[in-house]
Amino acid sequence: MNLDSSPIAAIATAAGRGGIGVVRASGRDLAALTAALFPNAVFKPRHATYIDFTAADGSVIDQGIAMAFTGPHSYTGEDVLELQGHGGPVVLQMLLARVLEAGATCGLRLAEPGEFTRRAYLNDKLDLAQAEAVADLIDASTEAAAKSASQSLSGAFSKTIHTLVEQTIDLRMLVEATLDFPEEEIDFLDKSDARGQLAVIIGSLDKVFTQAAQGALLREGLNVVLVGQPNVGKSSLLNALAGADVAIVTPIAGTTRDKVSETIQIEGIPLHIIDTAGIRTIDDAVDQVERIGIARTWGEVGKADVILHLLDASYGPTAADEHIVAALPAGVPVLRIWNKIDLSGHQPAVDAAPDAINVYLSAHEHLGIDLLRAELLRIAGWQQTGESLFLARERHLIALRAARGHLAAAADHAARTDQSLDLFAEELRLAQAQLSSITGAFSSDDLLGVIFGRFCIGK
Template identity: 75%
Template sequence: MTHTYDSTPIVAIATAPGRGGIGVVRISGKDLSAITQNLFRDIVLKPRHATYLDFKQADGTVIDQGLVIAFKAPHSYTGEEVLELQGHGGPVVMQMLLSRCLEAGREHGLRLAEPGEFTQRAFMNDKLDLAQAEAVADLIEASTEAAAKSASQSMSGAFSKVIHALVEKVVHLRMLVEATLDFPEEEIDFLEKSDARGQLSDIQKALRAVFEQAAQGALLREGLNVVLAGQPNVGKSSLLNALAGDDIAIVTPIAGTTRDKVTETIHIEGIPLNIIDTAGIRHDHDEDGVNDRLANRIDAVERIGIERTWAEVQKADVILHLLDASRGPTRADEEIAARFPAEIPVICVWTKIDISGHHPSVDNVGDLTQIYLSAQEHLGMDLLRQELLRIAGWQQTGESLYLARERHLIALKHAHEHLEQAAEYAAQNDQSLDLFAEELRLTQDRLNSITGEFTSDDLLGVIFSRFCIGK
């Protein structure tokens, strides 16, 4: 599929905002000779060699001293001609250098780069495929060592290589099917002679393996949103602090201390977990349903906090329903549990076992998992961590993972669905070979969308707009 892009030269500060020892301004375009001449006069730059010089204003005033490196196409990050100006990393100096570049290139169409535009040009010029390009952003944003390693694997082309291997198998089977369709006079049992069903089964097995690894990698990238929900004073903030290993949330015996959500990201075996502590959920009545004008009065601020708690519950990947083991289950606990969305996994966490006398344990009652722990005494915390990993589907396989994105998983799911449909047509012998071939074509398209060989320009715009400027 052919993609188009604005090929005018672009420039941006390529290093992070703020002060640093070194800052980089990057320029990319099809022909930078005139811009280079305006910037550096008669200095000859040797490709891929660092040249130390003065960065000057148009009137000869020195802005900074540093290095400039010229890259000739196609031997550059973007596949175009590239200039990298490396100076001292002060924000004022970088802005002055950026302004000078724009001034020197104004007549030649030089403009500020959009977010991700350098990497987009690398993709357009076949320096990277789309999965590799996305891995560049994932490597920059990696929050754990495991995520960084997986992003590096994908950036080097490991994920793309596996996808290409799958596509080749699909193409080979398509070729056999369509050749049979072209020569219907050949009275052969195509499905038997070519072992089409066996080939299809092998492709399905390989696709499942790729999906499992990609799903594990997606966990490293996205993490898991874990919402702590329950009545006031059941230990939500204490549990957040225990998981985070720090006093993140204020803990008091006063009901309604937590008025708004408190979010902290922790890591368990390299998996980021976004732990969200919420306002305690209670009603304007006591256990007997009678209005209590003193103990259970809810003010307007706390009511808003409770509404936000339910909003967070709806967005959760996992709900930890906290209950006080020292007082046992209450009707209010049952009312809270009844409102949880049916499709979201729930773990019942019985807290304060240091008071109740329970021992740390995990109990499975039907589909419900219950954990007994004490956040204050750090009893049973490892049981909770392992249960969270189990629900997340995390498995230490020892294999390299691909830091997959949601769109990759969706594409793999759709490819699997088309293969399932193809298998149904294969079961009808040679009567539905045309439909069999069509499902294989759709499978191929879904897989190709991962690497960008079959991707709309609109989707490309969305993907690269989420990159940082200068990359």
Template identity: 65%
Template sequence: MPSDRDPIAAIATAPGRGGIGVVRVSSPDDLAPLIQALLGRALTPRHAHYLPFRDAGGALIDQGIALYFPAPHSYTGEHVLELQGHGGPVVLRSLLARCLEAGAQAGLRLAEPGEFTRRAFLNDRLDLAQAEAVADLIDASSEAAARSAAASMTGAFSREVNALADRIVHLRMLVEATLDFPEEEIDFLEKYQAGETLAGIREDLARLVAQARQGAILREGLHVVLAGQPNVGKSSLLNALAGFDAAIVTPIAGTTRDKVVQEISIDGVPLHVIDTAGLRETADEVERIGIARTWEEIARADVILHIVDATRPEEELDAGIAARLPAGTPVVEVVNKIDLLGEGDAAALAGSAGKAEEPASAAARRIGVSALTGRGLDVLRAELLGIAGWNPSGESPYLARERHLQALRRAGERLEAAAEHAALDDRVLDLFAEELRLAHLELGGITGEFSSDDLLGVIFSRFCIGK
């Protein structure tokens, strides 16, 4: 069974060819014997040494840079050796095999996915939110996501969470002290302005939730499903939003028989736009399967764009489709092909086209566009950002994960319950204190102060090998 005390090694750079490749070794024990066996000499800590890397028989594997970082001043907090050579797969595999061979007596083994970062967490070099941000920075799909991940990795998000936790602890301390000395007739809630203090904490938590939600959108993206009858322009709209021909477009009804997924970005926010089979009654078995899959995608959507034809907007089938759409999912009725209307009608449907900063009202959510000319697409993009809660002029978000959002929401629910107790009187101080304790636990779960081993296993197993 692998242990966190085992010395570990892995290739730390991406698979494939490259100018430079890195093999990393980390161990809680002294690496001097391994360094001597591999390189035939000692290394000065934190100094770059240009050396030959040889196999057990003395044959040259490569020449490169060797760096030694003694504990605790390393990425993992353990003793770390990094061998930087040329980035050919064969060279790196040979160098890794030589390390494992030289360290076999000491129990050196191949690192599991995310194990270097897991050790950084276990050795207090990173908290759990920072460790997750390392993987998010590697996986970032836009500059905005990369900036937000970098902010989280440096501890900005954790500092906000810890600051809220400290304020809750301070309030708990006052409550517990009052409970310990009941003979002191103190009106706690009034004397220490507990209600006002709690209101301030809840307000700051709500602000953090809003920022974290935007960060989660940056990380996960928004799943947008295009739905509607055949030949209303769903595939044309997908191509217009993507900026190239991602889907086949023909005048033949039923051309799209299975979903087409295209990743696009609006103001740095990733969108997974899904074109689907046209919804209608059909005897074609293949098309029926495609329509069934369309309804499955609609059920999973974050946002549904119900596409209708501007030249036939009041069709009964469209009303039937609208009636079947999930009640809890935001729906935008997109009236396509306004280029086929007269200018007056087109202008009325296009609304504030060109004013991308003014999303359509939540009540209306009806936007006229032309996938052919591009008219109204800026308004549609702004509406999608508005539904996502994205505010490009606001504070930079932290690249949060769904588990962070859930923990923040649960903490908010606990603080809401505490506020309800505070609205009564000092006779329920024990319940008030318990809700504060539970809110504190939820916040601690974000940074890993209170985390189960199962949770850690799931998180780090999704990292790449070598990180």
């Protein structure tokens, strides 16, 4: 991503047709661009003006609203010009081309992915966690995820992290000040209650980590893969979980030849459920299409967070089922789903056997589906804490874990009889750096490039 401060422009609304489309430009001074586009117009900052959007030859491209924002009172912290016209893709491309043409003399260029938000971050309009929340809010797949992303965008997550940083800095300053007076070290930990202050920080961090880890579930969800022999009811289970007929169900074995995906939500957690082709040996497959489907099934299994292994409760396990069990990857949670209990006489139940969790249900009759949903939440680690959640990313969790490790090491030094205050202070410094990286106080340009490069253009 370019780091230059040239003025930039892009279509800021989603691709496709819509009632309204927006072309946005941002730069340190857009007076020349505005004059070239609208020679006879005078815009009052932050006020909408209905106006013709014209080409260089004076012909009208569209009619719409122009709004000018003077930096730093704008999203990016720079001067911003927004043209709101009709949302047809051809019209917006014509309007963008005209803006780029008019701004050529002042170096205006097409914005790169995430560059508007990156400028907002660099101009202190947002911190890094808030900037990431912009993309998370756009990508939210459930209402709960959207609410958590909105909370992070408002600064709630950042404020919590800042509080932890400030508490760590206060304790660190106290420790480092004591290092200048060695004769005071003996009584320092007791007089200042340094151990108690550290315990409070650790307790607060643990609470934040729980909220962030739960929020990460809302953001990422789980990849749930259904596997089993042909005609054990995988497609019926997908339909039962989705609450709609998203997969074709017939009595004919091998109906599903390729994966069928559906995203559902349970208590706000997105579950990306993948129904796969029935597994049998390649020799038993009836044609090349089925063989390819089976191969793709194992490919999806390799990417699963949770595997639902379906078996037919009406006739019990078979040798083929045991072959499937033996081939499942180690380390991935597996629920053994005994389907068709309406034919076997079993009751809906969850049985925690030594080698697996067994769930007895009927996808066709919708019996025991709630038990399966509860087991999926348990595996996900979902807890109804009643606390607000932060839509955290993996890098946030890594930083929080690392900070927790440094604080634990500081506590170990504080517990030693020789009171290694220099090591205590160093662990506090390292914890502070990890926490500060979440909001971007210590972030490399490489990290920023990765984060903002995943945004869409115009954001």
